[in-house]
Amino acid sequence: MKAVGARVPRYDGIAHATGRTVFVDDVRIPGTLWVKAFRSPVHNAMMTNLDTSKAEAMKGVHVITSESVPLLEYGHLSALGIPADEPLLAKDEVRYLGQPIAVVAAPSEEAAMAAVAAITADFEEQPALFDVRKAFDADAPVIHDKGNWYTHFEDEMDRRQIRKGNIEEAFDRADLIVQGVYRPAAIEHAPIETQVCQVVPEANGRLTIYSCTQALYFSMGVVAAHLQLPLNKLKVVGGTVGGGFGGKVDTATETMCALLAQKSGKPVKWRWTREEEFLCSSTRAPWHMEVADAVTKDGWILGRKMLTLHDAGAYSRFSPYGLTKHSFHHTGAYSIPNLEFNGYVVYTNRTPTTAMRGFGVTSVSFATETHMSRIALELGIDPFELRLKNANRIGDTSPNQIPYTDPSTVPTILAIADAVGHDLTPEYAGMTPAPRSGDLLPEHLVGQLGNPEAH
């Protein structure tokens, strides 16, 4: 315990303060080619007649398209056995504005821009889908051949579902049903360092990849899979990230730069413009959450029905993982014994969405906490006391029936009440996370108890 309570300098603090930190864009490799992308100008279209010949005829210009990729489709979760749905470069079909179609490397930034401007393709535009609520309609635009939502949860289920207790009985017994719909918007991570990558082909045949990735080994695996190379052909240099917040978990640039370095035999660098960062990089997902709670007049929550539509954008990437975390947290920090949760990862023609600070959980926390306050308002109960009454305690179980061994809900809410000067009755002010008993163990919560010792 040498560090707890000590004043410990940041290992990179002095380097940051003296301008010595070497971010990816600060790596100096002579003879580096600039990289730029030819991107989809529309949200949803069939693409034909992609013509890169004029660009390829330019002096010192190298071009890659879907034809150049040894394994075109490889998903970020493929290593877990989840089928891929996203091509590295669009082939025949584009599904979001800004989707990369061809990528060029050229001796200067200006030459790279000129090469991109010389690339042409025909786009037969189709209606685009932006509202997850319309994805299930019979006349909705079709995003993927297999449908508008992800279908590869366990046993090839098309949704993440949780069932606990007896939901119908809970709703039959309720004094009141409290409903709410919550729709947090997409958020761009907006790191000050845009997506950037430098790849150097080494004399020994390896590729050295300088990457701003937040997930170095993920990126290494993704590059190796697309290029069909063993991992020992890749040396990935990372760890210096100019802000990520989840947005640098996807492998945005590394694979395409590696292909261009292979093709040209020269070092290449791709630094996204701020415009690309806003238009083409992944965002936090927008979510659509519907909550209906069966509650009693004295403030017990007997059951919760919840529907979540997780907007994945055009491709699933990490969204199934995010929705799974979301589902495990859909009761918030409270014990609700009867549950029916259905969540869908829905495709739209938005930019693909990804992790951001508390992936999948911040959205559901927003919904559940707002909903707690709504219940308190409808019942005329103190919102702190409603939360303390239903708070997770030792021996309570999570939606997926994991017993809590050290839940922090009670001390957290007491600390908040103290910080804002909210007076509680002695009964609540003295509450602890101890196992339920007496008035705090009503009949409807008995059945959900687990054994924390067994966990």
Next chain:
Amino acid sequence: MNLTVNGVDTTIESGPLTSLLDVLREELGITSAKAGCEQGGCGACTVLVNGASRRSCLTPVASIDGAAVTTVEGLGSPEHMSPVQQAFTHHYAAQCGFCTSGMMMAAQAYIEGGGSDDHEAIQEALGGHVCRCTGYVKIIDAVAAVARGESFDLSVTAAGTAMTNIGGMA
């Protein structure tokens, strides 16, 4: 064209409309100024031109021919950090570090201009600088500490003895 960069007289070969940012980074290899947006919106490329803070990404080099340019490399070294550099280190004002150079140059101009430790005045001085990590509190605390003339002990302390002077906690 000529510039005095961090005290060194330098002949510039780049074209006259090349941004000062590209001259520093690509011609001279001085990389502390960052390309965050290249449109004057984020502040990460800020340097001092004749003592005033300037967005180097929006400054054609011909427009400042003959000027003195200062970057973070010109403030101090790891062995001899300037007060602003010491304060940013002491107050944990740099998190990812990408906005830090521009932020420090704006702070340097503010301090050289006789700025006070008034938080609103510091916020105004740093208003054009975007930081996505820190929430700004520690940065403002660092600048205020320099304005008050505080000195900084950057050594490691024993557990439990020195958490009282960390930015934002007072």
